[in-house]
Amino acid sequence: MCLGIPHQVVEVLDRDSCLIRLGGATQHCFVGLIDELHVGDWVVVHAGFAIDKIAPDDARANLELIERYLEPVGSDPLPSEGEPRA
Amino acid sequence: MSNSSEATLAPPRGRSTSRYDTVRLAHGSGGKLTLELIEELFVATFSNEPLRELTDAAILANPGGRIAFATDSHTVKPAFFPGGDIGRLAVAGTINDLAVMGARPAYLSAAFLLEEGYDMEELERVVRSMKATADEAGVAIVAGDTKVLERGHGDGIFINTTGVGFLPDHVELGVAHVRPGDKVLVNGTLGDHGIAVMSRREGLDLAVELVSDVAPLNGLIDAVMQAAPGVRFMRDVTRGGLAAVANEVVLRQPFGLRVFDVAVPVHELVEQYSEMLGIDPMLSANEGKVLIIVAPEQAEAALGAMKAHPLGREAAIIGDIVRKPEGVALVETAYGSRRVLEMPIEEQLPRIC
Amino acid sequence: MPEVAAARSALPYDPATYKDPELVAQLRVRIARLADTIARPVKLMHICGTHEHEIGRYALRDLLPPSVSVLAGPGCPVCVCDNEYINLAIQLSLQPGVTVASFGDMLAVPGSIPLEGERRGDVRMSLLDARARGGDVRAVYSVFDAKKMAEANPEREVVFFSAGFETTVVAVAAMLRRGVPDNLSIIEANYYTPPATSLLPQLEGFDIEGFILPGHAVTITGLRVYDHLPALGIACASGGFEPVDVLASVASLLEQIEAGEPSVTNPYGRLVKWEGNERAKEELHEVFELAPMRWRGIAEIPASGYKLREPYWHASAARRFAGRLDPLALQGAEHPKGCRCAEVTLGQIRPNECGVFGTLCTPDSPYGPCMVSHEGTCRAWYAYGMHKESLRVELV
Numbered sequence: 001m002c003l004g005i006p007h008q009v010v011e012v013l014d015r016d017s018c019l020i021r022l023g024g025a026t027q028h029c030f031v032g033l034i035d036e037l038h039v040g041d042w043v044v045v046h047a048g049f050a051i052d053k054i055a056p057d058d059a060r061a062n063l064e065l066i067e068r069y070l071e072p073v074g075s076d077p078l079p080s081e082g083e084p085r086a
Numbered sequence: 087m088s089n090s091s092e093a094t095l096a097p098p099r100g101r102s103t104s105r106y107d108t109v110r111l112a113h114g115s116g117g118k119l120t121l122e123l124i125e126e127l128f129v130a131t132f133s134n135e136p137l138r139e140l141t142d143a144a145i146l147a148n149p150g151g152r153i154a155f156a157t158d159s160h161t162v163k164p165a166f167f168p169g170g171d172i173g174r175l176a177v178a179g180t181i182n183d184l185a186v187m188g189a190r191p192a193y194l195s196a197a198f199l200l201e202e203g204y205d206m207e208e209l210e211r212v213v214r215s216m217k218a219t220a221d222e223a224g225v226a227i228v229a230g231d232t233k234v235l236e237r238g239h240g241d242g243i244f245i246n247t248t249g250v251g252f253l254p255d256h257v258e259l260g261v262a263h264v265r266p267g268d269k270v271l272v273n274g275t276l277g278d279h280g281i282a283v284m285s286r287r288e289g290l291d292l293a294v295e296l297v298s299d300v301a302p303l304n305g306l307i308d309a310v311m312q313a314a315p316g317v318r319f320m321r322d323v324t325r326g327g328l329a330a331v332a333n334e335v336v337l338r339q340p341f342g343l344r345v346f347d348v349a350v351p352v353h354e355l356v357e358q359y360s361e362m363l364g365i366d367p368m369l370s371a372n373e374g375k376v377l378i379i380v381a382p383e384q385a386e387a388a389l390g391a392m393k394a395h396p397l398g399r400e401a402a403i404i405g406d407i408v409r410k411p412e413g414v415a416l417v418e419t420a421y422g423s424r425r426v427l428e429m430p431i432e433e434q435l436p437r438i439c
Numbered sequence: 440m441p442e443v444a445a446a447r448s449a450l451p452y453d454p455a456t457y458k459d460p461e462l463v464a465q466l467r468v469r470i471a472r473l474a475d476t477i478a479r480p481v482k483l484m485h486i487c488g489t490h491e492h493e494i495g496r497y498a499l500r501d502l503l504p505p506s507v508s509v510l511a512g513p514g515c516p517v518c519v520c521d522n523e524y525i526n527l528a529i530q531l532s533l534q535p536g537v538t539v540a541s542f543g544d545m546l547a548v549p550g551s552i553p554l555e556g557e558r559r560g561d562v563r564m565s566l567l568d569a570r571a572r573g574g575d576v577r578a579v580y581s582v583f584d585a586k587k588m589a590e591a592n593p594e595r596e597v598v599f600f601s602a603g604f605e606t607t608v609v610a611v612a613a614m615l616r617r618g619v620p621d622n623l624s625i626i627e628a629n630y631y632t633p634p635a636t637s638l639l640p641q642l643e644g645f646d647i648e649g650f651i652l653p654g655h656a657v658t659i660t661g662l663r664v665y666d667h668l669p670a671l672g673i674a675c676a677s678g679g680f681e682p683v684d685v686l687a688s689v690a691s692l693l694e695q696i697e698a699g700e701p702s703v704t705n706p707y708g709r710l711v712k713w714e715g716n717e718r719a720k721e722e723l724h725e726v727f728e729l730a731p732m733r734w735r736g737i738a739e740i741p742a743s744g745y746k747l748r749e750p751y752w753h754a755s756a757a758r759r760f761a762g763r764l765d766p767l768a769l770q771g772a773e774h775p776k777g778c779r780c781a782e783v784t785l786g787q788i789r790p791n792e793c794g795v796f797g798t799l800c801t802p803d804s805p806y807g808p809c810m811v812s813h814e815g816t817c818r819a820w821y822a823y824g825m826h827k828e829s830l831r832v833e834l835v
Contacts, residue, residue: 002606002655003364003438003489004680006454016617022362023355025295030583032613033719042452044655044710045362047438047542048581049610051658052716054709056451062709063456066683069690069706070465071472266834344832363580364492364543410833420460421682423501424830431803432567435543436580438603439488439516439814 004046006054009039020045109204114234128196128230131213132220136228144228146193149252154189156180157248165212165243168282169297173212175373176245177219177227178302179324185304186320186376188259188311189251194220195229196247201240212243223302225249257311263318266341266409269385271378273306273398274299275353276328277360280370280434285359296355301374306395313391316381323375326430328368328404331377332415333429342414345405345427363436368417368427370434379407452709457681466686467502473693474504481507482646483692484639484786486514486632487653488814489680495819497682501830503689510786511819513635513734514653516603517544517812518784521733524628525550526769528600529564531626531760532574538592540585541566541600542607543578548811562804565811566600582611589623598756601625604632605659608745609719612726615751624756629745631729632656633664638740639785640671647786649674649692651685654707659723661715662703669701679707726751735808736781778807783816790820797821 007020007029016032020043030049031037042059043050104126112119129137136144160176177194184191196216200209220227279298303322311317323331328350332343345368352360352367360367374397380388385403392398415427456462474481485491491511494500500509513519525548532539549563570576575595579585582599589597601611608629615625632653639645652665654677668675674695678688687706695701705711725748732744747755778800779793790796790809800806802821809815 002487002604002653004606004655004658005358005361006452023353023358025355027362030581030610030613032617033609033716033722035718042454044658046606046655047610048583049613051606051609051655051719052710054452059452059709062707065706065708066462066466066687069469069687069694070462071468073464073468342832366496406834408832408834411830414830416830416832417498418832419497420458421463421497421499421502423498424832425495425498425501426830428802432547435546435578437544437813438542438607439492439544439812 002046004044004051006042006044009037009041009043012037012039104206104210107206109200109202109206109209109234111202111234111236114200114232120232123232124230127210127213128232131217132227132230133217134226134228136226137230144193146228146250151255152253154184154187154251154253155249156183157246158183159244159246161241161244162283163241164283164286165208167286167298168295169278170300170373171212171215172243172245173215174219174300176247177216177223177225178300178373180247180249181223181225181302181304182322182376184249184251185302185307186322187251187253188257188320189253190308191223191225191249191251191302191304194225194227194247194249195231196227196245197231198233199240199244199246200232200234201242202234202237204242209243212245219302223304225302259317259319261319261335261339264335264339264341264379264407265318265381266407267382268318268379268407269382269403270343270345270405270407271380271385271388271392271401271403272323272328272351273303273376273378273392273395274374274400275351275356276323276372276375277356277367277370278353279373280327280365281356281359281367283371284363296353296359299372299374301397303374303376303397306392306397307376309391309395310378310388314380314384314388316384317378317388318381319379321377323372323377325371327370327372328377329366329415329427329430330369332427335377335379336413336415338413340412342408342411342416343405344408345415345417347417347419349402349404351400351402351404364438365434365436369430382406454681457679457683459683462683463502463686466683466690469690470507470686470693471504473690473697474506477506477693477697479506481648481693481696482510482786483507483649483651483689484510484512484647485651485653485678486512486636487651487656487678488515488517488812489655490651490653490678490685491515491814491816491819493680493682494685499682499685502686507689507693509651509689510647511816512639512650512786513737513784514604514632515784515809515812515814515816516607516630517548518780518808518815519630519734519737520545520548520602520628520808521735522551523733523769524600524602524626525566526552527757527764528566528598528626529569529574530764530769531598531756532566532569532576533572534760534763536594537596537598538575538577538588539566539598539600540577540579540588542602544812545600545602546576546578547805548808549805582614586614586619586623589620593620593622595622597623599623599625600628602628604630604653604656605723605745606655608727609659609723612723613719615726615754616722619754624754624759625747626756627744627746629727630732630734631743631745633660634740634743635734635737636665637667637671638738640673642785642787644787647673648696649676649701651676651678651688651692654679654684654711657715658710658712659716659719661720662705662711662713663715666703669703672701674701675703677705677707677711679710736778737785780807780809780817783809790817793817
């Protein structure tokens with residue numbers, strides 16, 4: 001439905017706009033729909049505007065949730081596919 | 087071709103060496119202005135013996151043996167883009183077509199289709215860029231032609247270049263020589279040109295600082311052929327990107343081509359812009375990249391030769407030729423899963439989804 | 440807890456975590472184990488074109504056990520966009536003095552205006568065809584680019600083709616609230632998905648047990664808008680777009696199905712909240728209101744699309760140009776016969792069950808919308824849908 005890519009804020013320009021880091025360069029981004037934005041924050045950008053930010057606590061909680069789904073490889077037989085990488 | 091007499095003469099202008107600041111129909115009419123343009127711009131800039139003679143055809147030395155012969159017409163919007171311009175593109179494009187056949191490019195012709203009103207100073211920049219690129223490749227531009235299209239009947243500038251190269255006796259390249267187990271190499275990051283040009287297109291307001299990779303590759307290819315005589319096949323990777331070339335290689339062949347996703351070199355900026363715009367660097371255009379298929383025991387030698395060349399520092403072995411699936415180009419991901427590398431169909435456009 | 444993950448969780452956020460092959464491998468084990476326990480075929484559905492794209496790009500279906508399938512539902516803006524809007528965009532682009540600015544997604548989609556003199560047969564016109572016939576059509580990256588285009592060309596009317604879901608429409612709302620030049624208007628073709636997902640379980644033969652919810656649309660709306668689905672027996676999990684995210688959503692859905700307790704979980708919680716982005720919702724609902732909307736080939740669904748509220752009618756292209764357009768042509772002809780995109784979009788049939796798939800309808804000559812968009816189910820099947828067997832590699 002909607003492409004969105006995480007980028008880090010490098011400069012807050014005004015209430016509605018900021019610069020985001022993009023592979024060593026920067027790019028303008030509309031951030032008028034996010035409260036309290038700081039340099040270093042991660043935002044997810046869709047078609048030139050940030051749909052929301054990723055708060056550090058939420059990121060940590062997200063990873064903890066995903067870790068609950070992990071199981072060590074080798075604990076279960078998986079259908080083996082593919083050769084060893086070249 | 088259209089032409090008409092000119093009633094008024096424009097005053098001489100600053101930066102341009104011409105008396106005219108724009109191209110006029112009379113510059114293509116075969117009369118005085120045409121001769122002036124040829125002598126003052128093309129002959130003066132390209133500067134070589136056969137061209138100076140102003141004969142109907144260039145008379146060239148022939149070392150004997152087979153020749154390679156290629157032609158290519160060029161149009162690019164915008165004509166000047168980060169890292170290059172249509173002139174460099176036109177010269178490098180035909181040189182690369184010759185070089186990937188294993189030939190040593192020697193001579194080029196250049197034909198210009200200019201729109202009435204085209205900026206003369208811009209034309210001079212294009213021509214100087216062509217000369218610089220030809221010099222870089224050790225190739226002479228020995229024949230040419232200019233036509234002027236009425237305003238509104240062209241898109242600024244089109245350039246056709248045709249080239250001749252000499253093919254050493256022992257060189258035999260082609261898909262027929264490719265075998266399962268062969269390695270697939272590229273000389274550097276993919277997709278740079280496509281993104282650099284897209285970043286300058288109207289409507290796409292991108293602050294990208296990426297430059298096109300447009301370059302003549304005959305020097306690099308020469309070095310690879312010396313280091314690895316077991317090269318089976320080469321093709322320059324241009325429009326349609328890696329996906330197009332990979333599919334051309336396997337078309338109706340009794341083997342497949344496997345690309346390892348993580349082995350494909352992509353400039354960090356290209357990767358991130360591609361993600362942002364929703365396009366695929368493997369489908370994005372290049373103008374200074376070659377795909378080389380080489381016998382497995384010589385893959386490291388070929389890679390070393392590329393890395394030692396300025397245009398191959400980020401060269402990589404990106405995949406291999408497999409016996410099955412036949413006729414398919416596929417991508418193997420970092421997760422061991424596989425997908426078909428589709429033949430591109432239409433131009434890539436930024437998407438929301 | 441695995442060491443890699445332990446080291447990573449020390450960082451607040453690192454995007455690379457969610458592409459980590461080690462985490463993917465460990466999620467695969469969990470999914471395989473859950474599938475074993477469930478011990479019957481399970482069908483899941485995502486409702487997002489970007490999910491289809493990422494699943495295809497990383498060949499994630501290849502990593503699932505044979506008993507677990509993930510289908511593509513009505514989440515591709517190109518596939519669900521009704522002919523009416525495409526025809527409107529085409530007609531406007533052919534008007535003197537009008538520029539149509541659109542996301543690249545919509546340019547190749549045929550509407551229902553027949554393409555005169557086309558040798559391939561019954562082919563309908565797309566915006567690219569309109570451009571080839573002199574229409575002024577531009578691809579833009581964002582609505583802000585369209586605004587700049589309008590500012591730079593005050594003598595022209597710039598019409599922005601506002602397609603997509605809430606993620607996209609919210610930027611349009613924000614822009615309109617902040618003021619735009621008089622010569623900018625929009626085609627209101629934005630869709631709201633929850634009513635369509637409520638429709639799905641009512642269809643005959645519906646056997647989807649879980650939805651991967653569209654992570655970026657629910658970032659705006661909040662997960663709450665899907666809270667009616669568990670009562671219908673459907674498991675739900677928010678879905679991020681990296682390989683780790685997609686597999687985590689699948690694992691979460693299988694857990695719910697295994698337990699027989701459908702709910703709404705949030706494996707994309709670093710971005711998605713139960714209530715969504717409040718500020719974005721406020722601006723969105725100030726400018727737009729929900730209205731009945733036709734989904735291509737499916738039905739008109741109540742309150743499933745965004746239309747401008749009265750104070751913003753001046754920015755509606757349909758209203759602004761009403762007098763200058765041909766209503767008959769807007770309506771267009773019938774959808775090409777034989778195309779079963781609607782059933783494909785609803786997950787009722789697989790693309791290869793459609794009679795024109797791969798014959799009359801191919802990526803280089805698409806007959807229906809699901810073949811046009813890269814995220815369209817038919818296109819994805821055509822590109823990536825070869826059976827696993829045929830991609831089994833033999834070296835020598």
